Amino acid sequence: MSNLTSRFKKFEVRVRIVRSWRGMAIGACLGAGACAVWALLDWRGVLFTEWSWMGAVLGVSALAGLMAGALLRVPQAALAASIDRRAGLEDRLTTARERQGGEHSFDDALQLDAEEKILTLQPNKVFPIRFGRWHGGALVLNALAAMLFLLGNTPIMLGEDARKAQEELKKDGKTVERITKKNFETPEAKSEMSEAEKKLADEMRKYQRELEKAHITKEESLQKANELNEQAEKLAKMAAQSAQQSLAQAETIRGQMEKGELQKAGLNDLAAQMASMSAADRKEKLAQAKKEAKDIQKQLDELKKQLDVINKKLANPKLTPEERKKLEKEKSEIQKAISALEAKKLENQAMQKALEMSQEARDIFKKMMEDPIYKQIMDLARKLEQDAESASQSGKGKMTDAEREALRKELEELAQKLKDPKAMKEYLDALLQAMLEAKRLGRCNGLSSGINGLLSMGLTSPPGPGAPTEDIWHGDSGKVYHLDKAAESKGKTTTSVISGQAREATGPQAYVEIKAPSLVGNRSSVPYQNVLPSYAKKAESALDRQQIPKEHQKRVKEYFESLTDSKKG
Amino acid sequence: MSEQIDATWFCETFERVRSEVQKVIVGQHEIVESTLVGLAANGHVLLEGMPGLGKTLLVRSLSRALSLDFSRIQFTPDMMPADVTGTNVLGEGRIFEFRRGPVFSNIVLADEINRATPKTQSAMLEAMQERSVTVGGKRYELQEPFLVMATQNPVEQEGTYPLPEAQLDRFFFKLIVPYPTKDELREVVNRTTGSQEQEPQAVATKEDVLRLRAIVREVPIANAVLDYGLSLIVATHPEGEGSSPVAQRYCRFGSSPRGAQSLITAGKVRALLAGRFNVSKDDLRASLKPALRHRILLNFEAEADGMTADKVLSQVQEFVDTQDRDPIKV
Numbered sequence: 001m002s003n004l005t006s007r008f009k010k011f012e013v014r015v016r017i018v019r020s021w022r023g024m025a026i027g028a029c030l031g032a033g034a035c036a037v038w039a040l041l042d043w044r045g046v047l048f049t050e051w052s053w054m055g056a057v058l059g060v061s062a063l064a065g066l067m068a069g070a071l072l073r074v075p076q077a078a079l080a081a082s083i084d085r086r087a088g089l090e091d092r093l094t095t096a097r098e099r100q101g102g103e104h105s106f107d108d109a110l111q112l113d114a115e116e117k118i119l120t121l122q123p124n125k126v127f128p129i130r131f132g133r134w135h136g137g138a139l140v141l142n143a144l145a146a147m148l149f150l151l152g153n154t155p156i157m158l159g160e161d162a163r164k165a166q167e168e169l170k171k172d173g174k175t176v177e178r179i180t181k182k183n184f185e186t187p188e189a190k191s192e193m194s195e196a197e198k199k200l201a202d203e204m205r206k207y208q209r210e211l212e213k214a215h216i217t218k219e220e221s222l223q224k225a226n227e228l229n230e231q232a233e234k235l236a237k238m239a240a241q242s243a244q245q246s247l248a249q250a251e252t253i254r255g256q257m258e259k260g261e262l263q264k265a266g267l268n269d270l271a272a273q274m275a276s277m278s279a280a281d282r283k284e285k286l287a288q289a290k291k292e293a294k295d296i297q298k299q300l301d302e303l304k305k306q307l308d309v310i311n312k313k314l315a316n317p318k319l320t321p322e323e324r325k326k327l328e329k330e331k332s333e334i335q336k337a338i339s340a341l342e343a344k345k346l347e348n349q350a351m352q353k354a355l356e357m358s359q360e361a362r363d364i365f366k367k368m369m370e371d372p373i374y375k376q377i378m379d380l381a382r383k384l385e386q387d388a389e390s391a392s393q394s395g396k397g398k399m400t401d402a403e404r405e406a407l408r409k410e411l412e413e414l415a416q417k418l419k420d421p422k423a424m425k426e427y428l429d430a431l432l433q434a435m436l437e438a439k440r441l442g443r444c445n446g447l448s449s450g451i452n453g454l455l456s457m458g459l460t461s462p463p464g465p466g467a468p469t470e471d472i473w474h475g476d477s478g479k480v481y482h483l484d485k486a487a488e489s490k491g492k493t494t495t496s497v498i499s500g501q502a503r504e505a506t507g508p509q510a511y512v513e514i515k516a517p518s519l520v521g522n523r524s525s526v527p528y529q530n531v532l533p534s535y536a537k538k539a540e541s542a543l544d545r546q547q548i549p550k551e552h553q554k555r556v557k558e559y560f561e562s563l564t565d566s567k568k569g
Numbered sequence: 570m571s572e573q574i575d576a577t578w579f580c581e582t583f584e585r586v587r588s589e590v591q592k593v594i595v596g597q598h599e600i601v602e603s604t605l606v607g608l609a610a611n612g613h614v615l616l617e618g619m620p621g622l623g624k625t626l627l628v629r630s631l632s633r634a635l636s637l638d639f640s641r642i643q644f645t646p647d648m649m650p651a652d653v654t655g656t657n658v659l660g661e662g663r664i665f666e667f668r669r670g671p672v673f674s675n676i677v678l679a680d681e682i683n684r685a686t687p688k689t690q691s692a693m694l695e696a697m698q699e700r701s702v703t704v705g706g707k708r709y710e711l712q713e714p715f716l717v718m719a720t721q722n723p724v725e726q727e728g729t730y731p732l733p734e735a736q737l738d739r740f741f742f743k744l745i746v747p748y749p750t751k752d753e754l755r756e757v758v759n760r761t762t763g764s765q766e767q768e769p770q771a772v773a774t775k776e777d778v779l780r781l782r783a784i785v786r787e788v789p790i791a792n793a794v795l796d797y798g799l800s801l802i803v804a805t806h807p808e809g810e811g812s813s814p815v816a817q818r819y820c821r822f823g824s825s826p827r828g829a830q831s832l833i834t835a836g837k838v839r840a841l842l843a844g845r846f847n848v849s850k851d852d853l854r855a856s857l858k859p860a861l862r863h864r865i866l867l868n869f870e871a872e873a874d875g876m877t878a879d880k881v882l883s884q885v886q887e888f889v890d891t892q893d894r895d896p897i898k899v
Contacts, residue, residue, distance in 0.1 A: 021899075
């Protein structure tokens with residue numbers, strides 16, 4: 001490597017540093033431009049964003065620019081030309097670099113001259129780090145993006161009422177976020193969600209964003225909530241049907257499995273039916289059957305004797321045609337009776353045999369039920385069914401994910417030990433499918449309940465007495481889906497003051513008046529503050545007239561006082 | 570090390586000659602330097618300026634400083650080619666012998682060359698390009714160094730014969746001699762109206778001039794710089810790749826390849842004068858107008874718009890400079 005080439009090294013490093021600085025600015029500029037567009041879309045409600053997301057875009061683009069600047073090749077010819085330009089070296093380096101090893105008379109002098117000149121240069125002076133147009137552009141675009149984002153996300157341009165309305169919508173957004181997370185954003189739910197559920201979850205998230213950004217009006221919000229509720233209910237209905245089908249299928253498979261066991265033992269259906277009889281009943285029935293068999297035999301013997309007599313009479317050639325005809329008729333009737341009795345006898349014999357065999361079938365069932373593997377499988381299956389049932393009712397299974405997985409593995413291992421693992425596997429699959437559907441049903445029910453709760457609150461109207469709180473959502477079905485307080489669920493309550501909860505914010509209360517048909521189900525959306533004075537007056541009047549039992553009077557009084565105090569506060 | 574000595578000698582010699590000429594010529598530094606550049610580059614120079622600006626004096630002073638033969642031809646419309654080249658005359662032994670014309674000199678001052686007829690002007694063609702004359706079918710070599718310095722008056726166009734493009738192209742430089750400034754004029758008056766007149770001394774020889782020319786040819790030029798020079802040439806062409814918008818609009822014809830040769834050679838001389846061993850883009854820029862102004866032919870639109878060759882060349886240079894960006898953007 002010649003001296004001149006080695007001298008270029010430190011300039012190359014410097015160029016990479018300065019390029020990184022510029023590349024970072026270009027990247028930041030592009031990123032900020034993208035953020036500005038994104039912020040504009042966010043403001044218009046087309047594509048939502050957050051500070052953190054925009055920051056990430058900006059950071060990534062700036063970093064990419066920085067890396068590109070640092071890694072891009074620095075051709076030596078370009079470097080020489082650039083130094084010549086910047087340091088006013090009158091193309092000395094460019095020429096000297098080209099003429100390295102040349103044989104012209106001036107080549108050596110040229111090399112010396114170029115080296116001499118480059119030694120006087122400092123890379124940081126030749127390639128200074130400057131605040132250029134790209135940096136300025138990045139700052140301006142950043143400011144623009146921030147401004148657009150703030151315009152779309154801060155209520156500084158709004159009046160007092162509109163600001164409050166926005167605040168309330170944002171609170172609703174938080175509620176929707178909680179509902180969505182609870183139902184759709186658990187790892188379990190994510191892995192099990194169907195396409196329809198995913199779509200619904202996406203819509204919920206979008207709705208949440210719209211609320212958080214307050215990009216929609218209350219009326220639009222209510223309509224959207226209703227639409228989502230309908231979708232959730234529809235999905236829940238479908239999941240319920242599927243769960244029922246799966247459970248029925250599981251039951252059928254189990255029946256078939258048992259039947260298979262009997263067939264293997266050579267027992268028929270009748271024996272299987274009889275297996276459910278008690279021992280005493282079976283004994284009594286068997287005795288009856290035997291007695292009946294004796295009677296039948298006796299009748300048969302009698303009829304056979306009569307038939308022999310008739311046959312002897314018919315053998316007499318002296319019989320007149322009328323007599324013969326009469327005897328033949330009698331013979332025919334006796335034969336018919338004998339046939340009927342013999343059929344009955346066969347039936348009786350089968351019954352007796354079934355009654356005798358039913359003990360054997362019973363023993364098989366007993367043996368099967370007492371088989372530790374089978375017994376264990378049935379126990380585990382019962383647990384799964386209970387979990388599925390619980391999920392379909394309350395939206396929450398009894399078991400944790402880990403427990404379910406362990407159970408599933410255990411079931412599969414046991415099924416392997418059985419004689420007919422295929423049938424057992426089908427049974428287990430049907431059970432697990434039912435459980436899955438039940439969970440889906442639970443999720444959709446949970447979502448629907450959440451939305452209903454939100455709707456019943458009139459979307460941000462303050463929760464008055466009896467109104468749904470964060471933990472209790474009353475859907476329009478009238479059911480209480482979730483009770484967290486164990487004391488309430490067990491009914492062990494103590495007499496205490498029921499404190500009404502007024503909204504913390506002071507000033508005029510905002511509410512949405514819904515024209516018929518009601519968008520909030522069967523509940524009133526009128527804030528309780530509007531009706532409180534009249535009810536308080538009525539209560540006062542009732543107290544005055546001693547219409548309220550004495551033991552409850554104090555409680556009623558304190559109740560209304562607490563509400564009035566909350567309102568003032 | 571010998572190259573460095575050569576370069577230093579070049580600068581010193583050049584400076585000595587210039588100083589000597591400047592003893593007589595007041596001001597006109599650019600003209601003096603360009604004339605010397607033409608001399609060192611082995612090119613002929615066309616001087617254009619109003620009468621009395623010291624064109625003839627410059628040439629005479631130069632010849633004295635270089636101790637070269639000097640002849641002056643005052644061109645007139647009735648001048649014949651033989652008056653320039655010389656002719657065969659019947660000698661004493663009744664033998665035709667060639668009598669050399671004024672062109673047989675080291676430095677020839679072709680004063681008011683545009684007053685001669687084209688026929689006479691063309692007699693200069695062979696002399697300037699081939700450095701020889703042919704009379705009576707016999708070729709006579711001119712002695713080196715040979716430098717033609719022609720002058721022409723931009724006014725008084727009546728009765729003149731503008732130089733044909735082919736002849737103009739043979740001039741290395743065309744220099745526009747400007748009016749002296751007031752201070753320069755004062756100095757001129759003081760020098761020429763006083764009792765003592767400065768006379769230039771011979772500070773270089775014929776051999777020195779030839780050595781100067783040899784040194785110039787050794788100066789290297791980088792491809793990028795050469796490319797820049799060629800871009801300037803191409804940008805003067807009214808059409809073709811690299812043509813500049815101003816040339817497309819105002820030029821009928823652009824520079825010839827001789828223009829490129831002149832530009833590069835002049836750049837080499839200027840590089841040495843600047844104490845460098847390489848040609849720079851600035852050297853080419855400095856030589857652009859003298860080397861190309863007589864090589865581009867403007868159209869009527871240029872005339873109508875008041876565009877001169879120098880203005881066009883300025884814009885050509887701007888055009889090429891905008892394309893010649895720093896290869897490393899930081």
